[in-house]
Amino acid sequence: MKKIMLSVLSSMLVLFSFCQTNDKMLKHSGETLEVKVIKVGETTISYKYPGEEAEQTIGKFAVASITYGGSGRKEAISEKIVITGKDDWEKVEILTDKSQVLGLAKGEEIKGKTSGLLSYNTAGSADKKATKRIKEAAAEAGAPFILMTSDKSDGFGVKQAIKKGVAYSYK
Numbered sequence: 432m433k434k435i436m437l438s439v440l441s442s443m444l445v446l447f448s449f450c451q452t453n454d455k456m457l458k459h460s461g462e463t464l465e466v467k468v469i470k471v472g473e474t475t476i477s478y479k480y481p482g483e484e485a486e487q488t489i490g491k492f493a494v495a496s497i498t499y500g501g502s503g504r505k506e507a508i509s510e511k512i513v514i515t516g517k518d519d520w521e522k523v524e525i526l527t528d529k530s531q532v533l534g535l536a537k538g539e540e541i542k543g544k545t546s547g548l549l550s551y552n553t554a555g556s557a558d559k560k561a562t563k564r565i566k567e568a569a570a571e572a573g574a575p576f577i578l579m580t581s582d583k584s585d586g587f588g589v590k591q592a593i594k595k596g597v598a599y600s601y602k
Contacts, residue, residue: 455500456476458493466487474531476494490531492535493601515539522583523569536600538600542567573600
């Protein structure tokens with residue numbers, strides 16, 4: 432009888448410690464968070480810190496991977512975008528949802544626009560030029576992400592595009 436009780440008690444302790452295992456979230460900044468992952472959504476991850484009930488949210492672009500404590504399974508979340516200068520402008524990601532930048536460091540306000548009065552742009556070429564210019568500005572600032580705040584096109588006959596945003600990088 433003592434052996435059975437001891438065996439049941441040992442099993443319960445092992446099970447309890449197994450349930451209390453935290454997940455490890457590795458951020459692109461190098462920081463590791465010991466948390467309990469609640470949900471991995473399309474653009475965000477919801478989690479809780481041990482011993483707390485408040486739910487936290489982080490954008491997937493800030494997270495490299497999650498290692499689940501219960502199973503040990505490692506899930507890749509996003510690849511780190513490395514920007515070394517203006518020539519890396521094509522790597523810059525334009526984001527439109529504020530939730531995507533949660534967990535990233537806010538940088539400076541940037542803009543890209545086509546030349547005004549005497550440009551012979553079509554609507555499509557003006558948009559492409561403005562997009563390239565805002566991405567170049569972000570790359571020059573070392574930021575792999577832009578949260579777009581304004582995207583305007585105007586002109587009668589002469590087309591001009593103006594894009595404004597905020598640069599974001601890994602903390």
